[in-house]
Amino acid sequence: MKYYFFSFLLFLVSCTKNQNKSENVLEQSYDFYTKGKEIYELxxxxxxxxxxxxxxxxWDFNDxxxxxxxxxxxxxxxxxxxYVGKKGIMxxxxxCFKCSKEDLELVIKYMLLIAKVYPPQDSNL
Structure with missing residues:
Protein backbone atom coordinates (compact mmCIF):
# COMPACT_ATOMS: atom_id res chain seq x y z
CA MET A 1 0.00 0.00 0.00
CA LYS A 2 2.79 2.44 0.89
CA TYR A 3 4.46 1.68 -2.45
CA TYR A 4 1.33 2.70 -4.36
CA PHE A 5 0.86 5.84 -2.27
CA PHE A 6 4.41 7.04 -2.84
CA SER A 7 4.29 6.08 -6.53
CA PHE A 8 1.19 8.22 -6.86
CA LEU A 9 2.92 11.11 -5.09
CA LEU A 10 5.89 10.85 -7.43
CA PHE A 11 3.53 10.90 -10.37
CA LEU A 12 1.92 14.08 -9.05
CA VAL A 13 5.30 15.71 -8.61
CA SER A 14 6.36 14.89 -12.14
CA CYS A 15 3.17 16.39 -13.61
CA THR A 16 3.50 19.86 -12.09
CA LYS A 17 5.27 22.82 -13.65
CA ASN A 18 6.56 24.50 -10.51
CA GLN A 19 9.26 22.38 -8.86
CA ASN A 20 9.12 24.29 -5.54
CA LYS A 21 5.38 23.76 -5.32
CA SER A 22 5.86 20.08 -6.16
CA GLU A 23 8.41 19.61 -3.43
CA ASN A 24 6.12 21.36 -0.96
CA VAL A 25 3.16 19.13 -1.88
CA LEU A 26 5.27 16.00 -1.56
CA GLU A 27 6.67 17.14 1.79
CA GLN A 28 3.22 18.01 3.16
CA SER A 29 1.77 14.71 1.91
CA TYR A 30 4.58 12.76 3.49
CA ASP A 31 4.23 14.60 6.81
CA PHE A 32 0.52 14.14 7.22
CA TYR A 33 0.63 10.52 6.16
CA THR A 34 3.64 9.31 8.13
CA LYS A 35 3.47 11.52 11.20
CA GLY A 36 -0.33 11.45 11.23
CA LYS A 37 -0.27 7.65 11.13
CA GLU A 38 2.31 7.50 13.92
CA ILE A 39 0.22 9.75 16.18
CA TYR A 40 -2.94 7.80 15.31
CA GLU A 41 -1.33 4.46 16.15
CA LEU A 42 -0.11 5.72 19.52
CA TRP A 59 -14.60 2.77 8.45
CA ASP A 60 -17.75 4.93 8.90
CA PHE A 61 -17.55 7.11 5.78
CA ASN A 62 -20.86 8.93 6.39
CA ASP A 63 -19.95 9.90 9.95
CA TYR A 83 -15.69 17.76 22.79
CA VAL A 84 -18.85 16.32 24.31
CA GLY A 85 -21.41 15.31 21.71
CA LYS A 86 -24.57 13.24 21.41
CA LYS A 87 -22.62 10.07 20.59
CA GLY A 88 -19.72 10.40 23.02
CA ILE A 89 -16.72 12.39 24.15
CA MET A 90 -13.36 13.43 22.78
CA CYS A 96 -2.09 13.26 23.39
CA PHE A 97 -0.99 16.09 25.65
CA LYS A 98 2.42 16.38 24.02
CA CYS A 99 0.80 16.91 20.60
CA SER A 100 0.81 20.43 19.17
CA LYS A 101 -2.04 21.81 17.09
CA GLU A 102 0.09 21.08 14.03
CA ASP A 103 0.46 17.45 15.11
CA LEU A 104 -3.28 17.18 15.66
CA GLU A 105 -3.99 18.61 12.22
CA LEU A 106 -1.72 15.97 10.67
CA VAL A 107 -3.52 13.15 12.45
CA ILE A 108 -6.94 14.58 11.52
CA LYS A 109 -5.93 14.67 7.85
CA TYR A 110 -4.56 11.14 8.12
CA MET A 111 -7.81 9.88 9.65
CA LEU A 112 -9.90 11.64 7.00
CA LEU A 113 -7.71 10.05 4.32
CA ILE A 114 -8.20 6.57 5.78
CA ALA A 115 -11.95 7.23 6.05
CA LYS A 116 -11.83 8.08 2.31
CA VAL A 117 -13.12 11.62 2.92
CA TYR A 118 -9.87 13.60 2.45
CA PRO A 119 -8.32 15.04 0.39
CA PRO A 120 -11.04 16.74 -1.60
CA GLN A 121 -10.76 16.07 -5.32
CA ASP A 122 -9.70 19.66 -6.09
CA SER A 123 -6.84 19.61 -3.58
CA ASN A 124 -3.09 19.19 -3.97
CA LEU A 125 -2.97 16.78 -1.03
Whole structure:
Protein backbone atom coordinates (compact mmCIF):
# COMPACT_ATOMS: atom_id res chain seq x y z
CA MET A 1 0.00 0.00 0.00
CA LYS A 2 2.79 2.44 0.89
CA TYR A 3 4.46 1.68 -2.45
CA TYR A 4 1.33 2.70 -4.36
CA PHE A 5 0.86 5.84 -2.27
CA PHE A 6 4.41 7.04 -2.84
CA SER A 7 4.29 6.08 -6.53
CA PHE A 8 1.19 8.22 -6.86
CA LEU A 9 2.92 11.11 -5.09
CA LEU A 10 5.89 10.85 -7.43
CA PHE A 11 3.53 10.90 -10.37
CA LEU A 12 1.92 14.08 -9.05
CA VAL A 13 5.30 15.71 -8.61
CA SER A 14 6.36 14.89 -12.14
CA CYS A 15 3.17 16.39 -13.61
CA THR A 16 3.50 19.86 -12.09
CA LYS A 17 5.27 22.82 -13.65
CA ASN A 18 6.56 24.50 -10.51
CA GLN A 19 9.26 22.38 -8.86
CA ASN A 20 9.12 24.29 -5.54
CA LYS A 21 5.38 23.76 -5.32
CA SER A 22 5.86 20.08 -6.16
CA GLU A 23 8.41 19.61 -3.43
CA ASN A 24 6.12 21.36 -0.96
CA VAL A 25 3.16 19.13 -1.88
CA LEU A 26 5.27 16.00 -1.56
CA GLU A 27 6.67 17.14 1.79
CA GLN A 28 3.22 18.01 3.16
CA SER A 29 1.77 14.71 1.91
CA TYR A 30 4.58 12.76 3.49
CA ASP A 31 4.23 14.60 6.81
CA PHE A 32 0.52 14.14 7.22
CA TYR A 33 0.63 10.52 6.16
CA THR A 34 3.64 9.31 8.13
CA LYS A 35 3.47 11.52 11.20
CA GLY A 36 -0.33 11.45 11.23
CA LYS A 37 -0.27 7.65 11.13
CA GLU A 38 2.31 7.50 13.92
CA ILE A 39 0.22 9.75 16.18
CA TYR A 40 -2.94 7.80 15.31
CA GLU A 41 -1.33 4.46 16.15
CA LEU A 42 -0.11 5.72 19.52
CA UNK A 43 -3.08 7.81 20.66
CA UNK A 44 -6.24 7.45 18.59
CA UNK A 45 -6.41 3.87 17.36
CA UNK A 46 -8.02 2.37 20.44
CA UNK A 47 -11.20 4.43 20.23
CA UNK A 48 -11.40 5.11 16.49
CA UNK A 49 -10.78 1.55 15.32
CA UNK A 50 -13.69 0.08 17.20
CA UNK A 51 -15.78 3.19 17.87
CA UNK A 52 -15.16 3.21 21.64
CA UNK A 53 -16.72 5.96 23.75
CA UNK A 54 -18.86 6.96 20.80
CA UNK A 55 -15.79 7.86 18.70
CA UNK A 56 -16.47 7.59 14.97
CA UNK A 57 -14.68 4.50 13.63
CA UNK A 58 -12.52 5.10 10.58
CA TRP A 59 -14.60 2.77 8.45
CA ASP A 60 -17.75 4.93 8.90
CA PHE A 61 -17.55 7.11 5.78
CA ASN A 62 -20.86 8.93 6.39
CA ASP A 63 -19.95 9.90 9.95
CA UNK A 64 -16.58 11.26 8.85
CA UNK A 65 -18.05 13.02 5.83
CA UNK A 66 -20.50 14.86 8.11
CA UNK A 67 -17.62 15.94 10.34
CA UNK A 68 -15.47 17.00 7.38
CA UNK A 69 -18.27 19.24 6.06
CA UNK A 70 -17.83 21.37 9.21
CA UNK A 71 -14.24 21.98 8.17
CA UNK A 72 -10.81 20.92 9.35
CA UNK A 73 -10.59 24.01 11.59
CA UNK A 74 -13.71 22.86 13.46
CA UNK A 75 -12.33 19.32 13.81
CA UNK A 76 -9.01 20.72 15.00
CA UNK A 77 -10.66 22.96 17.60
CA UNK A 78 -12.81 20.09 18.94
CA UNK A 79 -9.78 17.81 19.07
CA UNK A 80 -7.60 20.40 20.79
CA UNK A 81 -10.13 21.53 23.42
CA UNK A 82 -12.09 18.31 23.74
CA TYR A 83 -15.69 17.76 22.79
CA VAL A 84 -18.85 16.32 24.31
CA GLY A 85 -21.41 15.31 21.71
CA LYS A 86 -24.57 13.24 21.41
CA LYS A 87 -22.62 10.07 20.59
CA GLY A 88 -19.72 10.40 23.02
CA ILE A 89 -16.72 12.39 24.15
CA MET A 90 -13.36 13.43 22.78
CA UNK A 91 -10.80 14.19 25.48
CA UNK A 92 -8.69 17.34 25.04
CA UNK A 93 -5.99 16.74 22.42
CA UNK A 94 -7.40 13.24 22.02
CA UNK A 95 -5.37 12.35 25.11
CA CYS A 96 -2.09 13.26 23.39
CA PHE A 97 -0.99 16.09 25.65
CA LYS A 98 2.42 16.38 24.02
CA CYS A 99 0.80 16.91 20.60
CA SER A 100 0.81 20.43 19.17
CA LYS A 101 -2.04 21.81 17.09
CA GLU A 102 0.09 21.08 14.03
CA ASP A 103 0.46 17.45 15.11
CA LEU A 104 -3.28 17.18 15.66
CA GLU A 105 -3.99 18.61 12.22
CA LEU A 106 -1.72 15.97 10.67
CA VAL A 107 -3.52 13.15 12.45
CA ILE A 108 -6.94 14.58 11.52
CA LYS A 109 -5.93 14.67 7.85
CA TYR A 110 -4.56 11.14 8.12
CA MET A 111 -7.81 9.88 9.65
CA LEU A 112 -9.90 11.64 7.00
CA LEU A 113 -7.71 10.05 4.32
CA ILE A 114 -8.20 6.57 5.78
CA ALA A 115 -11.95 7.23 6.05
CA LYS A 116 -11.83 8.08 2.31
CA VAL A 117 -13.12 11.62 2.92
CA TYR A 118 -9.87 13.60 2.45
CA PRO A 119 -8.32 15.04 0.39
CA PRO A 120 -11.04 16.74 -1.60
CA GLN A 121 -10.76 16.07 -5.32
CA ASP A 122 -9.70 19.66 -6.09
CA SER A 123 -6.84 19.61 -3.58
CA ASN A 124 -3.09 19.19 -3.97
CA LEU A 125 -2.97 16.78 -1.03
Missing amino acids: NCKYCHTRGGSGAPPL WQDRYKKGIDSLLENTFKG PPRGG
